[in-house]
Amino acid sequence: MKKLFPSEFADLLTPKGRRILEGRDKTVSGALLDPARRFVSLQGVVDADRAAACRDALDKALRELVVPMEDPIPHDSISGMTMNYMELLPKTVRVRTALLENRRSRSWRAAEAVGLTAMLRSETFAAFAAAVSGRVLRRGWGIQVLCYGPGDYSGPHNDHHPEEAEARDGYVDMHLSLTLPGVDHQYLVYEKDGHLSEMTRVSTVGGVTVYRLPFWHYTTPLLARRGAEAESRRWVLLGTFLDAAPQAKPSTTVTPPGLSGARLPARGA
Numbered sequence: 001m002k003k004l005f006p007s008e009f010a011d012l013l014t015p016k017g018r019r020i021l022e023g024r025d026k027t028v029s030g031a032l033l034d035p036a037r038r039f040v041s042l043q044g045v046v047d048a049d050r051a052a053a054c055r056d057a058l059d060k061a062l063r064e065l066v067v068p069m070e071d072p073i074p075h076d077s078i079s080g081m082t083m084n085y086m087e088l089l090p091k092t093v094r095v096r097t098a099l100l101e102n103r104r105s106r107s108w109r110a111a112e113a114v115g116l117t118a119m120l121r122s123e124t125f126a127a128f129a130a131a132v133s134g135r136v137l138r139r140g141w142g143i144q145v146l147c148y149g150p151g152d153y154s155g156p157h158n159d160h161h162p163e164e165a166e167a168r169d170g171y172v173d174m175h176l177s178l179t180l181p182g183v184d185h186q187y188l189v190y191e192k193d194g195h196l197s198e199m200t201r202v203s204t205v206g207g208v209t210v211y212r213l214p215f216w217h218y219t220t221p222l223l224a225r226r227g228a229e230a231e232s233r234r235w236v237l238l239g240t241f242l243d244a245a246p247q248a249k250p251s252t253t254v255t256p257p258g259l260s261g262a263r264l265p266a267r268g269a
Contacts, residue, residue: 003115017045023257030134046206160214182228
């Protein structure tokens with residue numbers, strides 16, 4: 001199988017995307033250092049034709065190998081209530097996934113064959129996340145593939161991990177969306193000023209979203225175009241990046257452009 005994904009994420013980028021990667025776009029570089037800004041949605045940073053070719057290769061290679069990830073609303077979420085207006089809803093989700101961490105799995109071998117794993121592990125994939133977040137990130141980031149089909153969604157959640165010392169003060173996620181033509185729409189809704197009032201379309205071909213987690217958000221159910229349900233999928237390529245420790249060795253970190261040699265920020269800053 002031909003490797004349609006480039007070995008470096010940078011090779012997918014448009015001139016606009018290159019400017020961001022190199023720290024030359026002042027409207028985006030370090031955007032997530034602002035505590036009030038937890039999310040950035042970027043369009044026109046990935047070449048649309050190359051993104052479509054990668055999407056089609058990924059869909060062919062992995063669509064039969066992703067596994068369901070489903071957490072429905074608990075059956076006693078209503079009957080178990082004992083007080084008015086005290087309902088609690090844990091994270092609910094329905095999607096399919098491939099975790100790409102097990103080299104023995106069929107999904108890893110398929111992703112490797114099309115060049116996906118190499119691109120997600122590339123220096124410039126992490127460097128792009130560092131450029132937008134403005135933070136020095138740790139090497140050894142996590143990678144994952146999600147596949148949303150008709151009706152698939154992720155309910156309101158905040159991705160906070162208070163029991164994990166390395167993530168409790170915040171971390172960075174970066175998503176690349178590769179949507180098939182059969183999709184009508186899918187949106188990300190996120191919190192601003194205490195309300196789930198902001199919304200952006202994520203059913204794109206080559207759209208990049210970068211998150212400074214935790215914050216409240218959810219992904220709406222994917223809606224298929226009428227008659228195109230069988231070919232209605234949105235693939236999400238995901239990287240999760242922890243902040244580097246304050247005294248981490250440079251060889252273990254990914255540094256935003258322009259910060260080479262700078263002291264790492266204190267954790268939680």
